[in-house]
Amino acid sequence: MPVGKEKSLTVIKEWCKGCGICVAFCPKSVLILKDGKVKIEDFDSCIQCGQCELRCPDFAIYLGGKR
């Protein structure tokens, strides 16, 4: 767990419909689309802003959950 990261980032793959909103609005390019689903590519760059959770229409990504 990198220093300064209090929360992990969780993806519920079964709920993701691959719309790409989280990928587009992530300010640090943490996320990518792979095989039609979101993938956490660079968690080290995550600043925990929660934009992905706020904008995901499918509740498929959020800050928190098991590390």
Next chain:
Amino acid sequence: MPSQLVEKYFRVENLPHIWCPGCGNGIVTRAIVKAIDNMNLNKDEVCIVSGIGCSSRASGYLDFNTLHTTHGRALAFATGIKLSKPELTVIVITGDGDAAAIGGNHLIHAARRNIDITTIVYNNHIYGMTGGQYSPTTPTGEKGTTAPYGNIDANFDLCDLVKGAGASFIARGTVYGAKLLEKQIENGIKNKGFSFIEALTICPTYYGRRNKKGSVVDMTTYLKDNAINISAWNKLPKEKKIGKFIVGEIYNNKRAEYTEEYDKIIKSL
């Protein structure tokens, strides 16, 4: 494992929802539960009422007292609920077609009575569930399956409509400004009277595709780039308002609330 917010307020067994990839309805629904969570309301004292349409599916996913009613009649059912149990927080989830066309009369009369109901209209400018027919909020010139050469109707400004009808709290938000929308819903619930929140959402499948609005991200960015807060709007010169729209808390004017007035009559007899 879903987030704590989803776990607490959603019927998780019904998820994932049926809305299309990129449909903004999930974002608005999340904003509603976040507003309820911020206010620490007791789940059993909240009643969500919806009509028919894509938006109105939301009541099935939410874990409150919920009622999925007939087309356009959510406000009529909600009026009955509020009158019989005024202590409940009654929230109506509806769409542009449901609220402004089929339920247009219920909308104006609920606003006229200033009954303490918070109505959230998911405005995607089209009938999504039935295949993309144009609705009363489809902008003039835009296309729908029933307007393949462009819609010649003038579209409703829903906020102006309910203002004229007498609503006491009116706000407009977008799925891009989800955080602002959350606050607007919170303030709407706090208002003792008829609160109307128009949530501009996106329908990439029907409205977007037929009108060549680009990707889900393009449609969301459009909302970001063209929304102007009411405080800035009034200072803008006319030419800079073209193609833009107002967001924010448009109107807030307290006046006598219906169930309280009704209660006064009962007590006076």
